[in-house]
Every structure is written in C-alpha cells, then in structure tokens.
Amino acid sequence: MTLDIDTWIQVAAFVGGGLAMGFGAIGAAIGEGFTASEANLAISRTPKISGDIFKNMLVGQAIAESAAIFALVVAMILLFTDFSGQSILMVSVLLAAGLSMGFGAIGSGIGSGFPAGEACVGMSRQPAMSGQLTTNMLIGSAVCQTPSIFALVISFILLFSDFSGLPIAPTWAAILGTGFAVGLAAIGSGLGGGLVAQTSCEGMARQPTSASTVTNIMLLAQAVTQTPAIYGILIAFILLFKGFTPTASLPAAMALLAAGLCMGFGAIGPGIGIGNTGRSAVRWIARNKESTADLTRIMLVGQAVCESTAIYSLVVALVLIFVI
Amino acid sequence: MGTIRDTEKIYCSIALGFAVIVGTLCFILMLKPIGKGLILGTLFSIINFVLMAETLPMRIGHTRKKGVGISFLLIFLRYALLAIPLALSIKLNQFNMAATVFGLFSVQLVIMTDHISRYIKMRTQKNQLY
Numbered sequence: 001m002t003l004d005i006d007t008w009i010q011v012a013a014f015v016g017g018g019l020a021m022g023f024g025a026i027g028a029a030i031g032e033g034f035t036a037s038e039a040n041l042a043i044s045r046t047p048k049i050s051g052d053i054f055k056n057m058l059v060g061q062a063i064a065e066s067a068a069i070f071a072l073v074v075a076m077i078l079l080f081t082d083f084s085g086q087s088i089l090m091v092s093v094l095l096a097a098g099l100s101m102g103f104g105a106i107g108s109g110i111g112s113g114f115p116a117g118e119a120c121v122g123m124s125r126q127p128a129m130s131g132q133l134t135t136n137m138l139i140g141s142a143v144c145q146t147p148s149i150f151a152l153v154i155s156f157i158l159l160f161s162d163f164s165g166l167p168i169a170p171t172w173a174a175i176l177g178t179g180f181a182v183g184l185a186a187i188g189s190g191l192g193g194g195l196v197a198q199t200s201c202e203g204m205a206r207q208p209t210s211a212s213t214v215t216n217i218m219l220l221a222q223a224v225t226q227t228p229a230i231y232g233i234l235i236a237f238i239l240l241f242k243g244f245t246p247t248a249s250l251p252a253a254m255a256l257l258a259a260g261l262c263m264g265f266g267a268i269g270p271g272i273g274i275g276n277t278g279r280s281a282v283r284w285i286a287r288n289k290e291s292t293a294d295l296t297r298i299m300l301v302g303q304a305v306c307e308s309t310a311i312y313s314l315v316v317a318l319v320l321i322f323v324i
Numbered sequence: 325m326g327t328i329r330d331t332e333k334i335y336c337s338i339a340l341g342f343a344v345i346v347g348t349l350c351f352i353l354m355l356k357p358i359g360k361g362l363i364l365g366t367l368f369s370i371i372n373f374v375l376m377a378e379t380l381p382m383r384i385g386h387t388r389k390k391g392v393g394i395s396f397l398l399i400f401l402r403y404a405l406l407a408i409p410l411a412l413s414i415k416l417n418q419f420n421m422a423a424t425v426f427g428l429f430s431v432q433l434v435i436m437t438d439h440i441s442r443y444i445k446m447r448t449q450k451n452q453l454y
Contacts (some may be wrong), residue, residue, distance in 0.1 A: 029399065053332050058377050066432055073425050074355055076410035132446075136438040142436055154341060212447070 006084045011038035012091040017078035018100025020155075023102030024071020027109020027190070031064040031116070038117030042098070042124035049127050053120050060116025063141040067105035067148040067190075074101040074155045080118045081159075089163050096179030097158040100236075103183030103264075104151020107271070108184050111144040111194020116199040122205025129208050136204055136215055140197025143222040145185030146230040147193075147271075154182045154236050167246035170253035174239040179262025184264025185232020187212040190269020192225040195303040196278040201224065203286025217285050217296060221278025224303045228267035228274070235263040235317050238245070242321065252324075259320035264315020332377050336370045342410070343367075361413055361420035362380040365427020368409045372402050375432045 027157045039057040043050045048207060078098060083090055119137035123130045156179070163171065200218035247253070283297035285292050343366035379398050386394065406428060413424035433450030 025403075032393075051328065054328050054380060058328060058380065059330065062373060062376065062432055062435060066429065068403075071405065071429060072406055073410060073428070076407055077414060077421075080414040131442070136442045138436055138439045139443065150440050212450070 001227075005086075005088050008088065009083050009086060009090045009094065012094040013078045013081070013083055014039050016094040017075040017309050018097075019095070019098035020071050020101040021075035024068050024075070024105035024109075027106035027111075028065050028068035028113075029109070031109045031111065031113020032061045032193075032300040033112040034110075035060050035064065035120065039120040042120040045121075046124035046127065049123060052127070052130050053123055056120050056123060056130070056137070056321055058117065059134060060113070060119060060137055060141065060261075063138060063145070064109060064112035064116055066145055066314045067108040067137055067267045069150045070148055071101050071105045074098065074152070074159070077159055086196040087164055087168065089166065089168050089172055091251070092175045093158050093163055096175045096253070097155040099176075099179035100151045100158070101155040103180075104155075105148045107187035107190025107192075107194075108145050108148035109190070109195070111190040111192070112141040114194035114198035115140040115144075115201050118201040118267060118280060122201045126205040126208060129205055129211070133204060134202055134210075136211075136218070137197070137201055137217065140193070140218060140222065140247040142220070143226070144190055144193040144197060145208070145225055147232075150233045151182050152173060152231055154178060154233065154240075157240065161240075168243070170244050170247055170249075173228040173253035173255075174242075174244060174260075177257045178236040178239045179260070180257075180264040182202055182232045182236040182264070184261075185229050185235075185267035185315040186254070188268040188273075188275075189226050189229035192271040192273070192275020192278070193222045195272070195275040196221045196225060196282055199279040199282045200286075203282055207289070211291045213289055214282060214286050217282050217292070217299075218278075218297070221275075221282060221299060221303070224300070224307075225271060225274045225309060228271040231314045232263055232267050235259060235314070235321075238318075238321055251315055255320045259317040262313050262320065263317040266316075267310050270308075270310035274303045277302040277306055283313040326370070328377050328380070332374055334372060335431055335434050339370055339434045343427060343430060348415045352357075357418055357420040361417055361423030363429045364409045364412065364419055365424040366430040367427075369428050373405055374405055376403055395452055418420040419447070 039053055042053045046273040073095060078094060083094065103186055119133045122133045127142045158175065163175070196218055203214045239256060244256070277299055281295050285295050343363050347359035347363040348360065350356065375398070382394055383396070409424050409428065413419040413421040
C-alpha cells in the first residue's frame with residue numbers, strides 16, 4: 001500500500017463525504033420525526049381534517065429535508081470528483097468541506113421540524129387558520145435554513161477554489177478552522193430559529209387576530225437568532241481569505257484552528273438562547289397584542305445579552321487570528 | 325388522501341413546467357448541459373416528493389418498531405435516488421452540476437414561491453382595506 005499525496009487526498013474526500021452526509025442526516029431526520037409525531041397528535045385530536053394535516057406535514061417535511069439534501073450534494077461532490085494531482089493542502093480542504101456541511105445541516109434540520117409540527121397541532125386547534133399556518137410555517141422554516149446555506153456556501157468555496165499557491169503551513173489549520181467555525185456556529189442559529197417559528201405557529205392558532213403581528217415579530221426574532229451564524233461565517237471568511245505568511249511553527253497553526261473551534265462552539269449556546277428569548281416573546285405577544293411594544297423591547301434586550309457570549313467568542317477568535 | 329394527491333399534482337406540474345420551459349430556452353440558447361441538468365434534477369425532485377407523499381400511509385398503522393424500520397428504509401431509498409442525478413452530473417459533462425443541484429430543489433422552491441406570493445397578496449389586500 002502506497003501512501004502518496006493522491007491517496008491521502010482520496011482518503012480525505014471519502015472521510016469528508018462521510019462526515020457531510022453522516023452529520024447532515026441527523027438534523028433533518030430528527031426534525032421530520034418531530035413533525036410526524038406532532039401530526040399524529042393533531043390527527044388524533046381532529047380526525048376530520050386529517051387530509052389537511054397530512055398535506056401540511058408533507059410540505060413541512062419537504063422543506064425540513066433541504067438541509068440534508070445540501071449535505072447530500074456536498075457528499076456526492078466529495079465522493080465522485082477526481083481531486084488527484086493537487087497539493088497535500090487538499091486533504092484539509094476536503095475534510096473542512098465535509099465538516100462544514102455536516103455540522104451546518106444539524107441545527108437547520110431540527111429547527112425546521114419544529115414549526116412544521118406545531119403548524120399541524122395548530123391546524124387541529126384552529127382549522128380555519130390552516131392556510132395561514134402553512135404559510136407562516138414555511139416562512140419560518142425557510143429562515144431556519146439560512147445557517148445551513150452559509151455552511152453550503154463555505155463548502156462550495158472550499159471545493160471550487162484554488163488553494164495551490166498558498167503555503168501548506170499554517171493554511172491547513174486555517175482551512176480546518178473554517179469548517180468548524182461555520183459548521184458548528186450554524187447549529188445554534190438553526191435550532192433557535194426553529195424555536196421561534198414553532199411558537200409563532202402556536203400563537204397564530206391560539207389567537208388568530210394576532211396573526212400578522214406574530215409573523216412580523218417572528219421574523220424579527222429569527223433575524224437576531226441568525227447573528228451567531230453570521231459571526232461564524234465572518235470568521236470563516238477571514239480564515240479563508242486573509243492570507244497567512246508561511247511558518248513551520250505548530251502553535252501558530254493551532255491558533256488558527258482554535259479560532260475556528262472557539263467561534264463554532266461559542267456560537268451554539270447563544271443561538272439557542274436567543275431563540276428561546278424570541279420564542280417566549282412571540283408566545284406572549286400572541287396572547288397579549290397590546291403589550292407588543294414592551295415585549296419586543298424586552299425580547300431585544302434579552303437577545304442582546306444572550307448574544308454577548310458569542311461576541312466574546314468572536315473577540316477571542318479575532319485575537320487568535322490577528323494577535324497571536 | 326385527496327388533498328395530498330392534489331398538492332402533489334399542483335406542485336409537481338408547476339415544477340416540471342418550469343423546468344421544461346427553462347430547459348427548452350437553454351437548448352435554444354445552445355446551453356444544452358444546463359437545460360439537461362435542470363430537467364434531470366427537477367425530475368428526481370418530483371420523484372422524491374411523490375414518493376414522500378405516496379409512502380406516508382405505509383408508515384402509519386404499524387407497531388412503533390415496524391414504523392421506524394419502514395421510515396428508515398424509505399428515507400434511505402429516497403436519498404439513494406437523489407444521489408443518482410448528482411453522480412451523473414459530476415461524472416458526465418453533458419449535465420451541468422449547478423443546474424442539476426438547482427433542479428433538485430425545484431419542488432421546494434415552488435412550494436415556497438406559492439406560499440410567499442399568497443402571503444404578499446393577503447398583506448396587500450389587508451393594507452388596501454385599511
């Protein structure tokens with residue numbers, strides 16, 4: 001068995017493909033399962049509209065599945081493209097592409113399942129709102145997909161860019177850091193966005209008169225939920241495009257990898273926390289429309305505080321990239 | 325199950341119609357790989373959606389163990405099916421990969437476009453009333 005560069009590249013492509021699809025399948029499966037379980041509850045409560053609930057479940061599952069299809073696309077590119085004849089840096093690139101998409105699809109897959117399930121329950125509670133619930137669910141689910149789209153973009157940039165002119169060290173670490181930063185950061189934002197969208201479907205079914213207010217606040221809360229994922233993609237872009245001077249120092253390379261890990265892990269909690277804050281605000285705005293201004297203000301302040309830990313991670317990641 | 329059939333028919337026919345029109349335009353403009361890729365991706369997107377809908381009743385009315393088993397098998401089959409156009413577009417130059425990937429999401433795009441346009445219409449009508 002010869003272990004030349006091409007062999008290592010092929011190994012990395014296969015491992016990257018496995019990581020992309022393996023991790024990528026987790027979220028969508030959980031999300032779709034949640035949707036189906038809530039649809040069961042809804043049908044048992046109101047069997048008369050089982051057709052509408054089935055339809056909503058199907059449409060919701062189709063959207064929740066998108067993140068896993070992104071992962072499938074990246075995995076197939078990694079498995080079937082011929083990457084031979086390139087530098088050893090490609091090993092890092094292929095692994096990072098798989099990591100980015102694999103982790104990046106988890107949160108969006110699970111998150112998209114939440115509004116789909118809650119919309120089914122909402123329909124059983126308020127059949128007259130079926131159409132509006134489906135629309136609200138789809139808008140909420142689409143926003144949940146944003147972090148996984150960030151991960152897909154970074155994977156594509158990694159797969160289709162030419163890194164041959166760059167120094168192997170420390171670029172290998174910066175590239176791996178890119179995968180971790182964007183992939184892990186997407187988990188919290190995807191989940192958090194799903195929590196907000198779930199409660200907006202619940203609120204809409206409980207208080208149909210608050211429907212448009214609930215949708216607007218949902219979009220606002222979801223927009224804030226996406227910020228940790230934006231920090232992740234920001235660090236990913238810096239790591240990809242800054243251009244590092246060649247060095248044989250291992251600590252210098254590990255600092256770049258650590259920057260990616262710091263931003264990725266550091267964004268998971270804030271994404272979920274911000275989502276929880278938004279969820280609570282949307283729930284109570286639906287029930288008490290008159291307090292929308294106060295509740296929105298409290299929500300935004302709460303979300304800003306939740307976000308602070310993501311900002312700490314961002315600062316440490318920037319220090320690791322630019323100072324150390 | 326009438327509503328599910330209707331949903332399938334509406335979304336799939338719009339997706340297919342869109343793919344055929346854009347594909348034909350691509351053929352006329354001598355962008356054959358793009359047209360072929362788009363139509364290929366859309367066809368598999370439609371097959372995936374139809375399979376998803378038609379196999380829904382198969383997952384219900386079984387024991388939990390059997391239900392989980394059937395669901396896993398169906399998901400595996402559908403993903404294996406979606407992998408076919410991707411593998412073809414990567415291996416064969418006659419299919420553009422980006423267009424194939426776009427085609428794979430055509431049903432989802434039609435669903436989103438339909439509901440968002442309805443939402444915008446509803447909001448516009450509401451605004452005109454007040």
